[in-house]
Amino acid sequence: MPPFSANLGFLFTEFSEIERIEAAAAAGFRAVEMHWPYQVPAAEMRSALSRSQVTMLGLNTPVGNAAAGDFGLAALPGREGEFEHAIGQAVSYGHAIGATAVHCMSGLVSPHAASAAERAFVANLRLAADMATQAGMTVLIEPINHRDRPGYFLHTIEQAASIIDQVGRRNVKIMFDCYHTQIMQGDLTRRLKDHLDLIGHVQIAAVPSRAEPDEGEIDYRYICRSLDGLGYGGWIGAEYKPRGRTEDGLGWLAAWSEERTSNASGASA
Template identity: 70%
Template sequence: MPRFSANLGFLFSDRPEIERVAAAASCGFKAVEMHWPYHVPALDMREALAAHKLTMLGLNMPVGNAPAGDFGLAALPSRQNEFQNALVQALSYGSTIRASAIHCLAGIVSPDDRAAAERTFIANLQMAADRAGEADMTILIEPMNRRDRPGYFLQHVEQAAAIIGQAERRNIRLMFDCYHVEITQGDLITRIKTHLDLIGHVQIAAVPSRAEPDEGEVNYREIFQTLDSLGYQGWIGAEYKPRGRTEDGLGWLSELSGRP
């Protein structure tokens, strides 16, 4: 049976981030993941996670200068020093809260810069993976769709798989976000089967609404059954934007997955 984690960037967002930990536990989640919790002192977050016996999966690296349009630094050729500083911050925070993974965001790249961006991305991933390995952590990379994130460097599963191959680090893994992949490419089950050995984490949301996964064009019951049949041992992150109060929309857990 699938194991589901609550993404506290989107779920329970009607309360302060640290209070979302207790809310997730009260709804039966055993693991959580986060976007950018850096404004919460890491020791406070670790204490909250421990108090509610929650496994902390992963968090995103800082994106750079968000008001200026940044959404990640790893593939930006002129920003390596900023990337290294962001990595230090993410690894320090992640280690303190005992996270198992860091999502390394590639960033927004112009078409003319893509060749240099790929070289930069691979080099930065190698460095990040080496440092993360010292803390027994994984580096995740995630293809994102052009509709939500125009110009994002990493757009396709196959592109991510090729970059992981070139980086040659065993602790670089693919974050397979069904929402993004369905919008950009589709054929989810085939791609899951093809790239299962590279998948470090799965995320879900309805397409096209990004709401609870009980509506839209993706048959998540089949996705969950496929992952079970393939022996997937990781977590499935509920990274969706609730239609209303998070607690009122969790019926999909039992409806789609067989979870009691």
């Protein structure tokens, strides 16, 4: 059973960003993720992470002009200058707080602009990867489903793999969100196996509710065991929308963590 991280964009949201880190640590998480933590000074964020003894796995690039409907910039032709500023901000802030990865959000693209969007995405990811290399960070790209985010450019695992092949940088990886991939494509275990070498991070949430991963149509215990069997060495991000208070829905974490401990003890016996 791989270790779990808490996505603080969805979990413990009744608290401030700094308090969320402390709450996650108290709940047993040893790593966290955030979507857009930029309003918190980097020094304060790094100090909070150090106090709580948790690792910051990653953050997202700024979305662009949210009021105008932007949801990322990396695949938007003609807005390369804005993306360069966004990735510069993300890498600089991420490096300052000790984050290990940055998620480059592709953005919303109409179907007739797909070819130009792909070219822009590849070029922008090369820039992002080179910046991230200097900071010792990984670049993640995440396929997002069209039910929740219609028009999102990057929406399948195979598309992400093709993009990475074109980019040609070793530090560009897939953020394999099981929730999004189940909605768009399904066949999760085969896709995890087929693309394991390209996967930099895995995220989970129930389908269709996007609530705690202990309900719905995906058997996440099976997914986690499959990842163990494949030799996946990364974290699994809990990126779900709690049914109520985050703490009240963490029974899955206690049970699965106990299973991980039992398995580790059995392996060492």
